[in-house]
Amino acid sequence: MNLVRFENPRYNVNRTLVDELFNNFLRNDYHENYVNKCGASPATNIFETEKEFKIEVLLPGFVKEDLQLNVHKNVLTVKVEKEEKENDEVYKYAHREFGAKNFEKKYRLPKSVDTEKISAKFENGILNIELPKKEEALKKEPVEIKVS
Incomplete structure (x- = not known):
């Protein structure tokens, strides 16, 4: 008996979509905190x-x-x-990439x-x-x- 990996194309599309949504949602906060603490190379x-x-x-x-x-x-x-530099202005970043x-x-x-x-x-x-x-x-x- 051979073991074959089950891949349902419909499941893969949904899984990829959900993974991308969660990764993008979480990545921005995590990425910004990581860069602020460790510095970017x-x-x-x-x-x-x-x-x-x-x-x-x-x-x-x-x-x-x-x-x-x-x-x-x-x-x-x-x-x-x-x-x-300390920012005296009232502005807070909604999104920061650099x-x-x-x-x-x-x-x-x-x-x-x-x-x-x-x-x-x-x-x-x-x-x-x-x-x-x-x-x-x-x-x-x-x-x-x-x-x-």
């Missing part, structure tokens, strides 16, 4: 060339003075702290990165971090492996 792009790694971090709504960068034990930490929130993001760096020569530039809401590779890493030639 910004979008990041990471590139590698022969000579360096590059990290782009999208940080709209921040200024250069809000950023803190440091490297400790091959871990690059990008931290943003912005003081929240805001500049504090966050901290860490990147484990490969040993080939020269941590002494890391540079960063912030313009137009994008943080560009350049992580040059060490000279030894650039000079490595491929090692041929013989198959026996």
